[in-house]
Amino acid sequence: MPASSLAPARPSLCARLDQVSKLFGSFAALRHVSADLESGRCYVLLGENGAGKSTLLRILAGLLHPSLGTVRVFGDSEPHKARARIGYMSHAPMLYDELTAQENLRYFRNLYPGRDCLTPAEALRQVGLDPDLDRTLGQYSQGMRQRTSLARVLLPVPELLLLDEPFSNMDIESARQMVELLAGFRQTNRTIVITTHQRDLAAPIADWIFTLHAGRVASFDPGKPSV
């Protein structure tokens, strides 16, 4: 398996997957995946539906336990223990429809006591939303919900960002803005893992491009980050 030993300098390790497999009954979602994720890099995960991208992200987030193999995130063998430092965004918004964006974010911010969090307004501004918008999330468009979801991820200033299809439901212009935003994070030594169908959108910030096929890492290529 092409490991990140190809990388020239070796910055500190953010996460390490060692022979990770995940089984759902007798369906293998991931098979023997090994990879090192270095801090401050952006990894793009490609692959068709059912290739195991989301499962891999959920394992890194500590929401799923690998059936076999080990995951270490920030040197901790239980990603769950490092969860405060991880931001995870799935295709669902992970927010309450009945609350406004501000209320949602304030709620989640309060669940991170003792951590230096952004204010809800700061987070909303970062993703290009108007913090004073007084509408419940149920009345938002798909794209706006997606951005609010990203704002929730950014709140606790995570060091590892796991984004599952962040560009789906977004028009090209918003997606470009988001890529620029993520490029900024990469500069501040934060690690980003993105799964996407839209290879071209993510290419400008990709340090490494993984392709998953049927639960295996099919290819692992260096990207050409340009932003």
Next chain:
Amino acid sequence: MTGILWVHLVKDLRIEWRSREAVNSMLFFALLVVVLFSLSFDPQGAFSRDIAGGVLCVATMFASVSALNQAWAREIRHQVLDAQRMAPTPGADMFLAKVLANFLFVTVVQVVLAPVFVVMYNLRILGDAWKLALVLPLGTWALVANGTFFAALSIRSRNRELLLPLILFPIFMPALLAMVLATGSILTGDSDPTLWIKLLLGYDIIFTTVSLLLFEIVLHAE
């Protein structure tokens, strides 16, 4: 602990305040059960006093289950639960807040329903009426605490709405028995409900503690 509990509770109450789904549906459901029982048993005089306790408790129970089935629906709908699982705060707070919120909703329903109930069954309470203020909350807590826990437990199953009553009712039976007997003995004034109040209290303490201890396991079960 208390701070986080408050954060969860305010959120739950705010959402219910905007939709009022739980309280409204429970209220109507409980009313239906009371009317159905009246039609089936034709309560009059002493007989109505004998069965009133049971009817009130069973009405509460069915109404609560209809709401408890939805207790975690909003968390599941947009995977909000995953975001909550990622937060570095104990799940026990979230559980307790959910129990408190649902307890409040059911209590509101009981308070609204009680006068209707007294009128429809022509009740005159012969025992110490103030003891009802102990029995009903204790019994409701037993129902709501276990119900919220089992609702979380059945989140990930097929037919979860069917499963909840199937696993909740058998475990709840001793509390229901105590609740019905205590209410009955207060309404008729025949016997002393103290023993049953103690049993309810014991049941509440034991099961709330166990739920709090095991909730994390249920929350992160995959």
Next chain:
Amino acid sequence: MKKLAISLYAAFTVYLLIRGFHQAIFVAPDESTMHEIQRIFYYHVPSAMSAFLFFAISLVGSIGFLASRRNQPEFAQRFDALALAGAEVGVVFCSVVLVTGPIWGRRAWGIWWTWDARLTTTLILWLIYVSYLLLRRFAAGPQVQTLAAVLGIFGAIDVPIVYMANRWWRTQHPSPVFFGGADSGISPKMLAAFLWNIAAWIAWGVLILGFRYYVERQSQKALAHEAQQALDHV
């Protein structure tokens, strides 16, 4: 060797069952007030004791599973099989109690069923463990073991509370024959028949538990094997 031991144990169980049957039907003296119907006692009470024993085994399995599921998954699987097998065998014994009880009650009390403390307790116990088995059917996927273990613990905690509640409620059931007070105790011949049947039914229960455990382990292994194949399949 293992097969031989199992066969010997099975043969021994059959011997105990025959011996117990003989003792209960032919050797034990006729009871003065209830006559023949009293002999159901030799099946009813041992079944009740076995039911409690196997529910206890199920509880051990549930706790063991929760304790070891992260660090020793292999052990956890064994505990889970034990919890399931214990609950199933327990439900069978509990069903026997619920069937033999009314048969006896019809003759002794003149009614099939009464909402008496012990009857109600047994019925609720049966309901709790049937709901446990239902959960195991309904919930899909690997988390079912965890959820079932949690419910198993809840059920077990409920048992003494159910018992106390019903005891305070009402009691019509005969008080315990043993250790039940001054005038309890039975004649030596009856005691012998009773003890033989306890030994026999517990031995039988353990045998069935063993088989059920084995079957569950096999199906776990088949699943693991299937999973392994899925994993290696390109």
